[in-house]
Amino acid sequence: MQPELRTCARATLISLILTPLLACATGMKMTAKDVQTLGPDEGVILGSVRIEGGSDILGRTSWELFAAKAGWMSSLIPDYSVKASRNGEEVIFLTKMPAGSYHFYKLSQPGFSTAEANIEVPFEVQAHRTVYIGRLVIAFPSGLIAVGTGIHMHVEDVMQTSVDRAEKEHGAALSDVVTDLMTVN
Secondary structure, three states: OOHHHHHHHHHHHHHHHHHHHHHOEEEOEOOHHHHHOOOOOEEEEEEEEEEEOOEOOOOOOEEEEEEEEOOOOHHHOOEEEEEEEEOOOOEEEEEEEEOEEEEEEEEEOOOOOOOEEEEEEEEEEOOOOEEEEEEEEEEOOOOEOOOOOOOEEEEEOOHHHHHHHHHHHHOOOOOOEEEOOOOOO
16 A cells, blocks of 8 residues: 555544544533542533423424533533423533533534534633533524524523522532523623
8 A cells, every 4th residue: 555545544544533532522411429529620510401492393302502611622622511302391410520611602403403503601610619500591483493593592590499409300419509600692
């Protein structure tokens, strides 16, 4: 095999191996055991997401919200994700993450659909703290959701309700939770 072809074949093989590894998203619904022990530069975030409005011609309701560390190297770090259903229940998430600046950057409909929306909702993870970042409400307008359908987002502060639900759903005892709400840009 010629050197150029060997180099191209090697690059293709490395790409095929690394792409799935880099594309994996960590679920944001962790158990009490998952968030119990923090590393030297890790913190816990508590929040929720609710998706409402709109309709889908195929009856689909599932959506996935993706978060990543902010910055130019963020594409090399695995994403975090939380799944929610449009017009379904609010989804509480409790997640251990390395400290730093993060953002929810994409709302995507899983499956064969390519429906997705780029968003910008930053939040902070503080080392050795549990931070409540709020309830992100994503609202589609009434009618069919189509390419280019606008969405409205806002953040609500329902900390005590979220703490109570997280303790019940995740089995975590949460004390000394601080509030640092995410923002919608």
